[in-house]
Amino acid sequence: MSISKNTGRFYRIWDSDIAYSFRKSPLAIVSGIVALVIVLAAVFAPWIAPTNPYDPSSLNLMDGFTPPMQENAFSGNTFLLGADNQGRDVLSTILYGARISLFVGFSAVLFAMILGISAGLLAGYRGGWVDALLMRIADVQLSFPSILIALLIFGVARGFIPPSQRETMAIWVLIVAIGLSDWVQFARVVRGATMVEKGKEYVQAARVIGVHPLRILLRHILPNVMGPVLVIGTIGLALAIIAEATLSFLGVGVPPTQPSLGTLIRIGQQYLFSGEWWILLFPAITLLALALAVNLLGDWLRDALNPRLR
Amino acid sequence: MLAFIIRRIVQSAIVMLVVALVSFALFRFVGDPIGNMVGQETSLEDREALRTTLGLNDPFVAQFGRFIGNALQGDFGISYRLQQPVMELILQRLPATLELAFVSGLAAFVLGVSAGVYTALHRRGLLSTSIMAVSLIGVSLPTFLIGILLIWLFAVELQWLPSFGRGETVVLPGGWETGFLTSSGRLSLILPAITLGLFQMTLIMRLVRAEMLEVLRTDYIKFARARGLSNRAVNFGHALKNTLVPVITITGLQLGAIIAFAIITETVFQWPGVGALFINSVRAVDVPVMAAYLVLIALIFVIINLIVDLLYYAVDPRLRVERSAARH
Numbered sequence: 001m002s003i004s005k006n007t008g009r010f011y012r013i014w015d016s017d018i019a020y021s022f023r024k025s026p027l028a029i030v031s032g033i034v035a036l037v038i039v040l041a042a043v044f045a046p047w048i049a050p051t052n053p054y055d056p057s058s059l060n061l062m063d064g065f066t067p068p069m070q071e072n073a074f075s076g077n078t079f080l081l082g083a084d085n086q087g088r089d090v091l092s093t094i095l096y097g098a099r100i101s102l103f104v105g106f107s108a109v110l111f112a113m114i115l116g117i118s119a120g121l122l123a124g125y126r127g128g129w130v131d132a133l134l135m136r137i138a139d140v141q142l143s144f145p146s147i148l149i150a151l152l153i154f155g156v157a158r159g160f161i162p163p164s165q166r167e168t169m170a171i172w173v174l175i176v177a178i179g180l181s182d183w184v185q186f187a188r189v190v191r192g193a194t195m196v197e198k199g200k201e202y203v204q205a206a207r208v209i210g211v212h213p214l215r216i217l218l219r220h221i222l223p224n225v226m227g228p229v230l231v232i233g234t235i236g237l238a239l240a241i242i243a244e245a246t247l248s249f250l251g252v253g254v255p256p257t258q259p260s261l262g263t264l265i266r267i268g269q270q271y272l273f274s275g276e277w278w279i280l281l282f283p284a285i286t287l288l289a290l291a292l293a294v295n296l297l298g299d300w301l302r303d304a305l306n307p308r309l310r
Numbered sequence: 311m312l313a314f315i316i317r318r319i320v321q322s323a324i325v326m327l328v329v330a331l332v333s334f335a336l337f338r339f340v341g342d343p344i345g346n347m348v349g350q351e352t353s354l355e356d357r358e359a360l361r362t363t364l365g366l367n368d369p370f371v372a373q374f375g376r377f378i379g380n381a382l383q384g385d386f387g388i389s390y391r392l393q394q395p396v397m398e399l400i401l402q403r404l405p406a407t408l409e410l411a412f413v414s415g416l417a418a419f420v421l422g423v424s425a426g427v428y429t430a431l432h433r434r435g436l437l438s439t440s441i442m443a444v445s446l447i448g449v450s451l452p453t454f455l456i457g458i459l460l461i462w463l464f465a466v467e468l469q470w471l472p473s474f475g476r477g478e479t480v481v482l483p484g485g486w487e488t489g490f491l492t493s494s495g496r497l498s499l500i501l502p503a504i505t506l507g508l509f510q511m512t513l514i515m516r517l518v519r520a521e522m523l524e525v526l527r528t529d530y531i532k533f534a535r536a537r538g539l540s541n542r543a544v545n546f547g548h549a550l551k552n553t554l555v556p557v558i559t560i561t562g563l564q565l566g567a568i569i570a571f572a573i574i575t576e577t578v579f580q581w582p583g584v585g586a587l588f589i590n591s592v593r594a595v596d597v598p599v600m601a602a603y604l605v606l607i608a609l610i611f612v613i614i615n616l617i618v619d620l621l622y623y624a625v626d627p628r629l630r631v632e633r634s635a636a637r638h
Contacts, residue, residue: 148570155592
């Protein structure tokens, strides 16, 4: 074979259908780059950010409200994207804020995915009353908007946690609340796919030779239902990031000591009337770019994995 | 038909019971109710006596039964934060939320349907393309950013509209506080209503457009045109009429979403409604208000879903056929 030199792992990925469809879609490439830049910037925030916004000793209140690219009259400092009310560099708060937004978003989606996949596999494989019960719960939950569910779970959980631990637990409560509000989509898709796979010969063969049901589910059925799960997961990530921002904006999300993008927007909104637009605008743009890019990637992935559209 | 209705009502009752259970658990097990009522110097014996008089030592089922009995009479206790009966607080703020939800729902329906019909009939027009582009922004922007954007544009830069509150209100004879009757009240309503309704409007518009395009391709529309009916009669009398069944269903379901999303809009615009009350209660862990809101919102959703389901069943004959076919 003439291409035998290039059969390394990288080449196999580069040559796959998915990679081909990615290379052919300019929108997917742009979204991918935007998402990648924001994710990398957030992950490496401690090394990239000009200042550490969590470190009170690096703050100077005299820097407060410095407009972007302008020298502060008192301290002589300049900030690329300006400084907020406490004199924190807006660029640094955005980088650290995106870190928290992404952490909450990823964790919440992962939690929802594990919960939804388990419920879906169980319901689809076992059928009967387990299926009926899980799907009724899913139906009821689907008739409420997920942001409302997340808000209610967050409120209820806050009620049960003692006041001294509310600040430290807030981020985990948030992840669980957003995750629990979003598991239904996964469960429904996995259940449907499992019911289809269950009847196929390879599953029956595995059952006949006495493979443990758990092993059948995880090793044989799960890999075959992962395609749609990844699509929902990507779109779910965008939704989770927006849900986190919304809750934090409402003041019921992450504590103000660790501002996420939503918290930054809430802080910025207070100064909109006095003309300090940069405190609001830059976090808002970052949030929007991130959510839009992830959403478009999800759309592309859905089309790319759908054989009917090829 | 009757069996279907009964099944749906039983299902709704179960949902309400579960919500009531969560709400009661919140009420009963978050913190110590006695600790919230008495001072520090109350002795342990007095606390125990009070506990017995209030029935907090009764079995769980008895307490839950009493909670439901009280809830059915609209009694959810007294807010920890505001020291007022919860039901009074909610009823005071309900008109603000309902007026906002009503106006934005109506605007979303009317504008959504007209824009949807227009973009379906003039697919390649400049206006249609721009409407579709704007709707894409409307779908992808989070609600609170839309609100902030509108405040910045119309309240800060242009200074045309107020940015917060309800303006002047008039109390109607029934105790209903309305903002419809004063000009400042009506002006204050515009921005929150747009914020709240924009997402629903784009949703309805896209739905109407897709349904219209689908229907316009069918044979009976071609036949109607062949018969020489006017464009108006074909487009509105035949095409639009047949798209409205799913549209009405979705709109009905979105009514609940509007009331839920009012939480966000009310926070952005400091609108004195039930949603803002709920958010402040979550922040302050004001359990009685949270519990009552939980029950109230669940009730609204269950009722809306029930009505929509029944409506759908009554309007669309195909559904009845499919259901009876599936059963045999």
